[in-house]
Amino acid sequence: MANEISIEYGEFEDWRGKKADPTKHGGVRASSIACVVEVLENMVFLSNATNFVTYFLKSMHYPAAESANMVTNFMGTSFLLTILGGFISDSFVTKFKTFIIFCTLELLGLILLTIQAQDSRLQPAINNKPSRSQEAILYTGLYAIAAGVGGVKAALPAHGADQLDHSNQRLISSFFNWFFFSVCFGGLIASTVMIWIEENLGWNWSFKISVVTLSVALCIFSMGFPIYRYKRPGGSPLTRIYKVLASAIGNRKVSLSEAENIEIFGNRNHDKSRFLNRALIGDTVTANEVEETKTFLGLLPIFASTIMMNCCLAQLMTFSVQQGNIMNRSLNNFKIPAQSLSVFPLMIMLASIPLYEYLVRLFRIKNNLPSKFNMFQPLRRIGLGLALASGSMAAAATVEAKRREAANNNVILSVFWLGWQYLLLGISDMLTLGGMLEFFYSEAPDSMRSISTALSWISTSMGYFISSALVTISNSVSGHFGKEWLGGNDLNHSRLDLFYTLLCILNFLNLLNYIFWAKRY
CATH class of the missing domain: 1.20.1250.20 (MFS general substrate transporter like domains)
Known part of the structure; x- marks a missing residue:
């Protein structure tokens, strides 16, 4: 069957x-x-x-x-x-x-x-x-x-x-x-x-x-x-996953050794999810459905580890635009729209993708490697992207502190100072989202490729929602100790630099969490 x-x-x-x-x-x-x-x-x-x-x-x-x-x-x-x-x-x-x-x-x-x-x-x-x-x-x-x-x-x-x-x-x-x-x-x-x-x-x-x-x-x-x-x-893969989980829980008192006497279909037996083998007791669940469930559940820790990077990405559409609006956006006689600041990382990403493809091809030909050779595995690519997300927030905090100090001295910094956070976070997005799309599609059960690919976009969604929650929590906590970090409409009297520092620390901790799960995958 x-x-x-x-x-x-x-x-x-x-x-x-x-x-x-x-x-x-x-x-x-x-x-x-x-x-x-x-x-x-x-x-x-x-x-x-x-x-x-x-x-x-x-x-x-x-x-x-x-x-x-x-x-x-x-x-x-x-x-x-x-x-x-x-x-x-x-x-x-x-x-x-x-x-x-x-x-x-x-x-x-x-x-x-x-x-x-x-x-x-x-x-x-x-x-x-x-x-x-x-x-x-x-x-x-x-x-x-x-x-x-x-x-x-x-x-x-x-x-x-x-x-x-x-x-x-x-x-x-x-x-x-x-x-x-x-x-x-x-x-x-x-x-x-x-x-x-x-x-x-x-x-x-x-x-x-x-x-x-x-x-x-x-x-x-x-x-x-x-x-x-x-x-x-x-048919519904979520129904099959529910059936496997319900059967495993129902047979939780059965010893694993007894359950594993049943032949496991395929060659991908995730030891970290061995408890699901109990679902094989009886005739309601197939070995293929157990392996499908194990594989999908194995993707979830990687998915959860990417959400914080997207929380940083949300700042490019909110606070970074507000920063740009009060900085010097003139370039000769042209005034750069603040919403167009994302052009710079986009151009870097657009150039880096064909360059990456060319370098992989050149390296493969030079070393006489097969056409299926892949230079960067998706998990390593995602990890590098998460590391750059933490670095981008460190750069953002430094630039905002400098901009705020200059504003207090009646000096308006050039908007190009924001280029560092846009550049680092843009490359981070390229590595992370591109790696996620490839990883979730390639590793997903054959019958769940669309749902698994959707995890890449859901991570983006949850990053936006968590960003809003972090702003609220930061204001609430900092308000108890004097003044809200992000209160009011004037960034010159806010502490956006401290909020960026918080994001930098959270992303570094998240990177450690990701490394833990990536090594176990």
Whole structure:
């Protein structure tokens, strides 16, 4: 039975439901479509994330603090809902259909907000908050987009990787490198072209362009259907995990030696989860389901260890932008928009990915290594990224202390001083997120690749939420000892440097925690 399940999960089909032909279906050409689509989709997502603040303030007349929280909640929810998209993709429909469904949902949400933005009757009067019906339209469109983004980001990278030969880990690694390149390239367009459009032509143009761009992305992805290969969903993996856990707990009084007399399917027996072998007592659970559960549970400590890095990443969209707004942003006769500061790390990341691919290829050829050679294993790549996250917060604390001291002496520092924290955290994000996508996809049970890939985005979501919680806790604790670190609206009278120092220490401790779990994996 277990062998039959494994074979079923491993088979790929063409769009007619017949066995996929390796010469006609899948391959680099099919997977590259996912990268092209991700450029357009991420451009739409990030440009709207920056556009929403202006829209909520100027058109919907929400207070500044409430507008900022609405955007933070939107982004956090978008990434969190990747678990829903991953679950549907692994359980009920193919990754192709999951993308089509959720991308269409995101497009419908965008169209609804575009209509509201163009019709003054659907907006509140000046200095008035929206009515209930206006809020209903706003939140329906907003969270339709969030749900759509969640499904798209869960299904798209897994669908792209499914097109490749899984025995060639170097090819899988290369795909995720270029997929991350696409994420960054979409972010670069959002941080330059879209911000220029918003500032010079008006934020309402952003909605119109987003609708057209996402429609093009949906069409491009759909046109590839004849050359894709598809994997049939294997039913709810969460149900199987629950069944294994329930059976293991129910048989907890049975000795492990008795349970392990039953032949274990496969060659991956995670000793650290041996207690799950008790689930094999009886006929309700297969050995394949036990191994699937062990493998997925083994990913969770690595996932949890990456959340704190994303907490640092959240600062680039909040406090770093506030710092930039009160620093000297002039470059000759051009004034750099504070929201465009992320251009610098994005450009570094975009350059580093093809450079990395070139160096790996050069090293492989020079040393006569096989084409499957992979220079950096994902766990080492993630670890390096987490180390750089701690270093970025140390740099951020140092720069903020210097900026604050200069401001007290009526000197305004150049915004380029922020380049250190943007650069280090940008490279950290490249290493960590790229490594996570590859690691969770490659190590995941065959029937749980979408859910496991979604863990990378859920880590980002939880990082945003924990960032908000840390700000609240820091203010509460520091307020008891005199003055809140981040109280008020003037950073010159706040202690953002101490908050960055706290993040540096927490990230260093988190790095030690990660090393512990990575060595045990």
